[in-house]
Amino acid sequence: MSGNYFDNKIQHLDVELQGLLDLPMVEKIICHNATEYNFRINKPQRLNVTSQEKAYNNSNEINIGYGVTYNPTKSPHILISGGTGSGKSMFMSFLLIEFLKQKSTTYLCDPKNSDLGSLSNYFGDKYVATTPNNIARVIRLAVDEMKSRYDYMNENFIYGSNFETHGFKPVWILFDEIGAFQAYGTDKKSKEIINETMDRIKQIILLGRQAGCFILITGQQINANNLSTELRDNFSLRVSLGFNSSEGLRMMFGSATPDVTIPIEVKGAGLLYLHGNGKEQAHYYESPYIDSEQFNFIEELKKYIPEQSRE
Numbered sequence: 001m002s003g004n005y006f007d008n009k010i011q012h013l014d015v016e017l018q019g020l021l022d023l024p025m026v027e028k029i030i031c032h033n034a035t036e037y038n039f040r041i042n043k044p045q046r047l048n049v050t051s052q053e054k055a056y057n058n059s060n061e062i063n064i065g066y067g068v069t070y071n072p073t074k075s076p077h078i079l080i081s082g083g084t085g086s087g088k089s090m091f092m093s094f095l096l097i098e099f100l101k102q103k104s105t106t107y108l109c110d111p112k113n114s115d116l117g118s119l120s121n122y123f124g125d126k127y128v129a130t131t132p133n134n135i136a137r138v139i140r141l142a143v144d145e146m147k148s149r150y151d152y153m154n155e156n157f158i159y160g161s162n163f164e165t166h167g168f169k170p171v172w173i174l175f176d177e178i179g180a181f182q183a184y185g186t187d188k189k190s191k192e193i194i195n196e197t198m199d200r201i202k203q204i205i206l207l208g209r210q211a212g213c214f215i216l217i218t219g220q221q222i223n224a225n226n227l228s229t230e231l232r233d234n235f236s237l238r239v240s241l242g243f244n245s246s247e248g249l250r251m252m253f254g255s256a257t258p259d260v261t262i263p264i265e266v267k268g269a270g271l272l273y274l275h276g277n278g279k280e281q282a283h284y285y286e287s288p289y290i291d292s293e294q295f296n297f298i299e300e301l302k303k304y305i306p307e308q309s310r311e
């Protein structure tokens with residue numbers, strides 16, 4: 001753009017360029033002196049999850065397929081939304097194994113008592129919660145761990161350090177369906193428990209990164225009632241699976257909602273926003289494909305469940 005009559009036009013060529021190239025636009029970035037229209041010529045590949053020999057992951061990075069690498073120390077906390085059957089629990093199960101490969105401690109909260117809840121046989125009751133009281137307890141445990149890490153790190157202060165410098169591994173809370181937990185708050189006593197727990201979750205979201213305490217939350221519907229936009233913005237990775245209304249997308253991505261509508265036809269596909277990956281808007285993404293005939297989730301999980309979990 002050079003300050004002439006056509007500058008305004010340069011920012012609105014989406015339709016013409018998509019027609020000319022016969023490709024869907026991936027992204028548009030408006031800079032002060034130029035507008036960038038991005039099209040993808042090669043389709044990125046969906047990750048196909050297969051059974052592997054036991055091997056720990058010594059890096060911080062997790063390949064989540066479709067050209068996306070996730071690093072919790074750079075992009076803490078994950079939010080996954082999508083209607084029923086859209087693949088939230090499948091994606092979360094994949095991530096659970098990846099976290100265990102990084103020797104993370106994992107706490108599982110499953111107020112619907114479905115997929116994650118059934119894992120208490122493997123992780124032990126200390127780490128798995130399905131009732132409101134138990135979920136409150138597990139979240140309290142995780143916050144206590146975070147606080148004791150901060151105390152330790154302050155006593156052994158190293159400038160610019162984080163949990164890894166001090167030899168800690170990540171702590172992950174996987175919370176499946178936050179809405180089902182909040183729906184328990186029907187009387188005064190249970191409302192209190194829910195509110196206290198939500199306050200603790202807030203602390204983890206706002207303070208967790210340096211101490212290595214992370215949270216993954218899924219919800220069929222994410223809105224201002226169950227998660228404030230301020231908190232939402234602190235989830236560095238946000239994925240909306242399946243069809244989502246434009247209001248629903250706004251609730252997830254705010255100003256990073258794409259201008260173009262992208263059709264979602266594949267199971268487990270949706271939109272992804274990763275803070276700091278250079279893309280200003282959420283873009284099309286397919287979560288790792290899990291063929292249950294070829295990939296036995298429980299068998300894979302057993303390879304990585306730490307001994308102390310079974311206490």
Ligand SMILES: Nc1ncnc2c1ncn2[C@@H]1O[C@H](COP(=O)(O)OP(=O)(O)OP(=O)(O)O)[C@@H](O)[C@H]1O
Binds near residue numbers: 085
């Ligand atoms: N990544 C995937 N790979 C293969 N199949 C998938 C994938 N995602 C979803 N599916 C299929 O869709 C079904 C529903 O997925 P899932 O249980 O993860 O949905 P959900 O979003 O957790 O639903 P709910 O909100 O009801 O709990 C799975 O049982 C599976 O058959």
Ligand SMILES: [Mg+2]
Binds near residue numbers: 088089176
């Ligand atoms: Mg589910």
